[in-house]
Amino acid sequence: MVSRSIYMPTRGPTGRVWGKFQEQRPLIIGLVVLAVLWEFSTLFLPPIITPPLKEIAVAMWSIISQYDQLIHLFVTALRVLVAVVVSFVLGAALGIAMGSIDSVREYAKPMLHFIQGIPALSWVIFAVIWFSTVELRIGFILLIVTMPSFALYIDGAVRGINLDLIHLGQAFRTNRMQQYRMIIIPAIIPEVISSWVVNLGTAVRIAMVAELIGSNIGVGFQLLQAQAVFDMAGAIAWTLCLVVLLSLFQATITFLEGRLLGWRPKGEQP
Amino acid sequence: MKDVAPIRFADVSKTFQKQDGEPFFACRELSFSVVEGEVVAIVGETGCGKSTSFNMLLGLQKPDSGEVRVFGKDPFVQSDSLLGLVGIIFQSDRLLPWRTAIENVAFGLQILNVEEEKRLETARIWLERVGLGGFEDAYPHELSGGMRQRVSIARAFAIGPRLLYADEAFTALDELTAARVRKDLLGLIRETGITTLFITHSVPEAVDIAQRILIFGRPGRVICEIDRDKERENGKSIAAIETMVRDGLQTAREAMIAEGTAEDMTAEDAQKIKAGGES
Numbered sequence: 212m213v214s215r216s217i218y219m220p221t222r223g224p225t226g227r228v229w230g231k232f233q234e235q236r237p238l239i240i241g242l243v244v245l246a247v248l249w250e251f252s253t254l255f256l257p258p259i260i261t262p263p264l265k266e267i268a269v270a271m272w273s274i275i276s277q278y279d280q281l282i283h284l285f286v287t288a289l290r291v292l293v294a295v296v297v298s299f300v301l302g303a304a305l306g307i308a309m310g311s312i313d314s315v316r317e318y319a320k321p322m323l324h325f326i327q328g329i330p331a332l333s334w335v336i337f338a339v340i341w342f343s344t345v346e347l348r349i350g351f352i353l354l355i356v357t358m359p360s361f362a363l364y365i366d367g368a369v370r371g372i373n374l375d376l377i378h379l380g381q382a383f384r385t386n387r388m389q390q391y392r393m394i395i396i397p398a399i400i401p402e403v404i405s406s407w408v409v410n411l412g413t414a415v416r417i418a419m420v421a422e423l424i425g426s427n428i429g430v431g432f433q434l435l436q437a438q439a440v441f442d443m444a445g446a447i448a449w450t451l452c453l454v455v456l457l458s459l460f461q462a463t464i465t466f467l468e469g470r471l472l473g474w475r476p477k478g479e480q481p
Numbered sequence: 482m483k484d485v486a487p488i489r490f491a492d493v494s495k496t497f498q499k500q501d502g503e504p505f506f507a508c509r510e511l512s513f514s515v516v517e518g519e520v521v522a523i524v525g526e527t528g529c530g531k532s533t534s535f536n537m538l539l540g541l542q543k544p545d546s547g548e549v550r551v552f553g554k555d556p557f558v559q560s561d562s563l564l565g566l567v568g569i570i571f572q573s574d575r576l577l578p579w580r581t582a583i584e585n586v587a588f589g590l591q592i593l594n595v596e597e598e599k600r601l602e603t604a605r606i607w608l609e610r611v612g613l614g615g616f617e618d619a620y621p622h623e624l625s626g627g628m629r630q631r632v633s634i635a636r637a638f639a640i641g642p643r644l645l646y647a648d649e650a651f652t653a654l655d656e657l658t659a660a661r662v663r664k665d666l667l668g669l670i671r672e673t674g675i676t677t678l679f680i681t682h683s684v685p686e687a688v689d690i691a692q693r694i695l696i697f698g699r700p701g702r703v704i705c706e707i708d709r710d711k712e713r714e715n716g717k718s719i720a721a722i723e724t725m726v727r728d729g730l731q732t733a734r735e736a737m738i739a740e741g742t743a744e745d746m747t748a749e750d751a752q753k754i755k756a757g758g759e760s
Contacts, residue, residue: 379575382539383589384564393591397579474579476622 262444270448280433284452287422287430290346291414291460294353298410301354302361303403307395309362310369320366323359331356331417335424349421349429356417357410364409368402369395404468411460415453485553487644487676488515488538493547495533495701507533508701510547520670520677522691524684524726525733530701531680535648538678539569551644565593568637568675570647570666574629576621582632583608583617589640600639607635611665627658634666638673645670645677652682663689684726688719694726698733705729 232239252261274280309316334355338348372395380394422431430453437445493511496504508530515521523531536542537549540556540563549555554562568589576585583604590600608617611631621629630650637645650666651659667690670677681687687694688709698704707729712722 375571375573375575376577378539378541379571379577381541381560382567382569382571383592384560385592386561389592393588394577397577400579472579474581474620 259441259443262447266444267447267451270442270444271451274448274452283429283433283449284456286428287415287418287453288456290349290422290429291353291411291418294350294418295357295407295410295414297350298354298357298414299361299407302358302406303365305358305362306365307369307391309366311395316366319362323362326355327359327363331420335420338421339425345426348425349418352421353414353417357414360410360413361406364402364406365399368399371402372398400471404464404471407464408461411464412457415457415460419453486514486516486550487552488513488678489548489550489553490514490534491548491550493534493537493544493549495530495537495542495544506700508537508544511702512547513695513703513706515676515678517676518674519693520679520691521693521695522679522681522687523695523697524681524687524730525697525701526699526730526737527682529697529699529733531697532648533701535646535680538646539567565589565640566643568640568642568645570630570633570637570645570650572649572652574621574626574633574653576629576632576636578621581618581620582613582624585621585632586635586639588636593640603639604635607639608632610638610669611635625658626654627662630654630662631665634662634669638669638675643676645675647677647679649680649682651686666690684723684730688723688726694729696726696729696733699737704733704736 246264249261250264253263258266274284305315305319309319331352334352335348338351342348342351376394376398377390380390385393418429419431419434422429423435426432430449433449434446437443437449490511490513493508494506495508496506499505511530511534523534525531533542537544538551538556540560543557549557551563552566556563576582577588580588583601586604586607587595587600590603595603605614605617608614611634613628613631613635616624616628621632624632630653634650637647647666651663654662663686670690677690679687679690681690692708692710694707694709696704696706707722707725709722712725717725
């Protein structure tokens with residue numbers, strides 16, 4: 212009998228790391244090329260335009276190694292997470308109501324589109340005028356920007372559920388709660404995950420703008436400080452930390468997606 | 482409830498509106514009943530109200546006039562009172578793609594609030610009975626069409642229903658697979674003695690499974706019925722009974738032509754009606 216280990220090699224830890232590298236190869240190569248070009252440009256341009264990579268690395272290390280710096284990153288992360296969770300709960304409730312009840316959809320959909328049409332910067336201005344508390348301002352801005360998106364995503368998902376499955380539930384005499392718990396909610400999970408991916412990215416970007424105005428803590432505030440003293444290395448370091456934070460959020464979603472949607476055929480999995 | 486006919490249609494009419502505003506009669510004064518322990522098949526051409534009747538039995542559509550009763554209850558109004566009494570096999574398997582085979586079979590039991598351990602045990606037994614022991618943890622996309630339909634048969638029987646509906650249960654399968662699954666379903670129907678209403682396009686299928694065959698004409702109504710068991714007692718062969726059913730279908734067709742309803746539905750009309758019915 213042919214040994215399985217010869218013909219069907221299993222992936223060891225090294226193999227897994229190599230596999231991950233292969234998946235991320237285009238990104239890694241792109242970043243390396245960018246770093247080389249950046250470092251090359253420092254030979255011709257002043258540090259205020261393109262600070263050396265070493266200077267950026269030192270600034271980044273300072274952020275992640277010092278509590279009084281790291282706290283800004285944590286605060287931004289917390290603001291984004293709390294606001295997106297609240298936004299999701301409200302948006303999901305509205306989206307499900309829109310998807311299930313025509314009259315709710317008829318009135319809510321145009322309003323949500325109208326709200327989405329207002330630029331985020333306008334909401335920032337409104338929030339500064341309307342609210343005196345910084346956290347309330349930031350929370351409101353994040354909520355008003357992301358909630359309509361959640362609601363519209365989930366409305367579309369509920370509307371898109373295969374009617375056969377809804378009829379299956381009705382034919383088996385599910386009550387309303389069972390219909391939601393056993394059919395509607397599991398069926399919309401792929402779209403819920405997509406809406407989280409989109410809205411987390413949006414929320415991180417909007418949080419920066421909101422923190423730039425009127426906040427004395429958070430990454431946005433630190434970017435404003437860096438701009439005030441023309442600290443380009445600091446500005447880039449804070450931006451890179453933010454990108455890492457967003458990547459961590461996205462990785463968490465990808466992990467959850469794998470857990471929640473493990474039933475999908477291999478080709479459809481993340 | 483024991484004395485009440487499991488299924489009774491009394492002068493049931495159901496109209497849909499086409500997109501151009503014209504009414505379309507799916508059923509007109511449809512009357513028939515199915516008694517306890519009986520296996521009845523409905524056969525008829527496309528558009529003769531078979532699926533509309535099925536949907537009214539499920540409580541998904543309300544008749545415009547007349548009465549639909551399942552164990553004496555109106556399925557549209559008294560839906561809850563029929564909980565756990567009716568097992569259903571659809572044309573497509575309608576398995577929930579995020580549930581494994583065993584979880585799909587346990588679906589109806591979960592609705593009945595049977596505790597998890599008990600419902601999984603029952604589901605396992607039914608999966609084995611339909612020949613899918615060992616496939617408990619397979620997801621629907623990992624199963625063939627025939628296997629998926631077997632899961633849906635197990636799901637229908639797992640709740641221990643007193644009445645079984647099957648709506649063109651084998652149409653989506655290839656002939657060979659359909660024959661195998663049909664044989665197994667027939668075995669289960671005979672073994673459990675369950676009252677069954679079977680909707681089909683196939684004459685051999687109807688004669689194979691049902692004791693009584695109702696031939697539908699358009700708009701949906703019973704044109705004639707054939708008691709297979711009585712015909713067998715009278716010495717008729719299966720082939721002869723199949724011929725009788727085909728003759729019945731021909732009679733239904735002639736009636737439709739005489740009434741001008743045979744060719745009144747184009748494919749486009751059918752699409753419009755479908756869209757109207759679903760909205």
